[in-house]
Amino acid sequence: MQPPRIAYCSPVNPASTGISDYSEELLPYLGQYAAITLFVEDGLRPSNPRLAEHLEVLPLRRLERELRRRRYDGIVYHLGNSPAHAGIWRAAQRLPGVVVLHDFVLHHFMLWYAANVEHDIQRYVRAMGERYGEAGAHMAQLMIRSRFTDAAFDFPCCEPALEAARGLITHSRYVQARAATIRPELPSAVVPMGVPLPPLIDRATARAGLGLPPEAPVLASFGHINAWKRVESTLRALATLRAEGHDARYILVGSVSPNYDLRGLIARTRLGDAVTVTGYAPREQFEAYVAAADLCVNLRYPTGGETSASLLRLLGAGRPTLVSAVGSFAELPPGVAAQVDPGPAEGEQILAYCQLLLGRPELAAALGARARAYVAAEHSLERAALGYARFLARLYGWPALARYHEQPLWTLEERAHRGEGRPGAAAAGGVNASAPGERRAASQVLAPAEPLIGGAARAAAELGLTEDDTPLLVAVARRIGELQ
Numbered sequence: 454m455q456p457p458r459i460a461y462c463s464p465v466n467p468a469s470t471g472i473s474d475y476s477e478e479l480l481p482y483l484g485q486y487a488a489i490t491l492f493v494e495d496g497l498r499p500s501n502p503r504l505a506e507h508l509e510v511l512p513l514r515r516l517e518r519e520l521r522r523r524r525y526d527g528i529v530y531h532l533g534n535s536p537a538h539a540g541i542w543r544a545a546q547r548l549p550g551v552v553v554l555h556d557f558v559l560h561h562f563m564l565w566y567a568a569n570v571e572h573d574i575q576r577y578v579r580a581m582g583e584r585y586g587e588a589g590a591h592m593a594q595l596m597i598r599s600r601f602t603d604a605a606f607d608f609p610c611c612e613p614a615l616e617a618a619r620g621l622i623t624h625s626r627y628v629q630a631r632a633a634t635i636r637p638e639l640p641s642a643v644v645p646m647g648v649p650l651p652p653l654i655d656r657a658t659a660r661a662g663l664g665l666p667p668e669a670p671v672l673a674s675f676g677h678i679n680a681w682k683r684v685e686s687t688l689r690a691l692a693t694l695r696a697e698g699h700d701a702r703y704i705l706v707g708s709v710s711p712n713y714d715l716r717g718l719i720a721r722t723r724l725g726d727a728v729t730v731t732g733y734a735p736r737e738q739f740e741a742y743v744a745a746a747d748l749c750v751n752l753r754y755p756t757g758g759e760t761s762a763s764l765l766r767l768l769g770a771g772r773p774t775l776v777s778a779v780g781s782f783a784e785l786p787p788g789v790a791a792q793v794d795p796g797p798a799e800g801e802q803i804l805a806y807c808q809l810l811l812g813r814p815e816l817a818a819a820l821g822a823r824a825r826a827y828v829a830a831e832h833s834l835e836r837a838a839l840g841y842a843r844f845l846a847r848l849y850g851w852p853a854l855a856r857y858h859e860q861p862l863w864t865l866e867e868r869a870h871r872g873e874g875r876p877g878a879a880a881a882g883g884v885n886a887s888a889p890g891e892r893r894a895a896s897q898v899l900a901p902a903e904p905l906i907g908g909a910a911r912a913a914a915e916l917g918l919t920e921d922d923t924p925l926l927v928a929v930a931r932r933i934g935e936l937q
Contacts, residue, residue: 552615615639646762
C-alpha cells in the first residue's frame with residue numbers, strides 16, 4: 454500500500470522565523486506516515502541538505518499546477534505573524550487546506566503584507582473598518598502611523614485564513630477556542646508542539662565558557678525582545694535584588710525590535726553594569742546561556758495566541774522558568790513553570806519568585822526536573838507527528854493510518870549547520886535520546902525538602918508585605934502553591 458501524499462507548505466531555513474526550525478524538526482517524523490512534498494517560498498534555497506535528500510522540494514508557484522497534475526491526500530499551510538509566510542498566505546486563500554495557526558493574532562503580518570506585497574496600505578485600512586467597524590478603522594489609522602499599542606491584539610486579522618481553511622491545527626486549546634468563535638463548524642485539532650529534548654549542560658562549565666561569575670544569581674530571557682516581553686518589570690525586580698546586596702545579573706539573548714528602546718530603558722534604570730544584551734547567539738552559545746541561568750524569564754503580555762517553542766526548549770533543558778499566566782501559557786500544568794499574573798501585581802510576583810527560587814536552589818532544581826519531564830512526555834516530536842497524521846487521516850479520509858518507516862527519515866544530529874540565533878534554532882541542537890540513566894530520573898516528580906508555604910511566607914516577608922497587601926499576597930501564594 455502506498456503512503457498518502459501531503460503538500461506541506463512552510464518556511465524553512467534560512468527563512469528568519471522559528472517556524473523554519475519547527476518544520477525541519479517535525480518533517481522527518483511526519484514523513485514516517487506520508488510521502489511529503491515540501492513547498493517553499495519562491496526563490497528560497499533551503500540550507501538544510503537533508504530536506505532535498507529525503508523529500509521532494511518545490512517552489513510555491515508550482516503548488517497549483519502540482520495539485521492539478523497529481524492527487525494529494527492533504528495540504529498543510531503553516532501561518533504565523535511573520536513576513537516569511539507571504540507566499541503561503543496567498544496560496545492558502547486560493548487552494549483550501551489545513552491551516553496550522555501558530556499565532557492567532559496575524560495583525561502585524563497583515564499590515565506588513567498590505568504595505569510590502571500589495572503596495573496598498575489603504576486596502577488594510579478598509580479591511581479593518583469592514584471587519585471591525587469604527588474601532589477597527591481607528592486602530593488601523595494608529596497602526597499606519599507606527600503608533601503600536603496593546604489594543605492591536607484585540608484585532609486578530611486571522612479571519613480570512615480561517616474562512617478559507619478546510620481544517621485547523623493549533624497547539625493550544627486557547628487558540629482552538631478563539632478560532633471557534635469565528636468559524637465554529639471548522640474541523641480542528643489541538644496537536645502538541647514537538648521539540649527535541651536538549652542535552653543537559655553543566656552550569657559551572659557553561660559559566661566558565663561565557664566568562665560569567667560562578668556564583669552570581671543570573672536571570673536570562675531568550676528570543677526576540679520587544680515591548681511585550683515584560684522586560685521593564687523584570688528590570689525592576691533586578692534592581693531590588695541588587696539593592697538587597699545580591700550581585701544579580703540579567704542577560705537578554707536574542708534580537709531586539711527596532712521599535713523598542715531597550716538601551717534607553719536600561720540606561721534609565723541605571724542597571725547597565727548588571728544587564729547584558731547579546732543579540733544574535735550561535736546555537737552552542739545560546740545553549741550555554743540557558744545552562745548558565747539560575748532562572749529563565751519567558752514573559753509576554755498581551756499574547757498573540759502563540760505557543761512558544763523557545764519556552765518549551767527552556768523547560769526541556771530543565772531550567773526553572775517564569776511565564777505569564779495568559780493564553781496557551783496558562784495551560785501548562787501546575788508545577789512545570791512559575792506562572793506570573795499580568796497586571797498591577799506582575800512586578801511583585803516576579804520579585805517574589807526570584808526571592809523564592811534563587812534562595813531555594815533545591816526548589817528551583819525540582820521545578821526544572823518537572824519541566825524537563827513534562828516536555829519529554831507531552832511534547833516529543835513523535836507525539837506531534839502522530840497528532841498531525843491522525844487529524845489529516847480523519848479529515849481527508851485516508852483508508853488507513855500507518856507508519857511506513859519505522860524510524861524518522863533522518864536524525865537531527867545529521868542536519869547541517871544553519872543560521873541559528875533565533876529562539877527556536879538556537880536551542881534546538883539537542884537529541885531525542887536521554888543521557889544514560891536520565892530517562893528514569895526525568896520521569897520522577899521531585900518534591901521540595903520543605904513545605905512551600907514556608908518559602909512563600911519568607912519571600913513575602915522579605916518583600917515587606919503586610920496585611921494591607923492582601924490581594925498581592927493571595928495572588929503570590931496561589932501561584933507559588935502551584936509549584937507543589
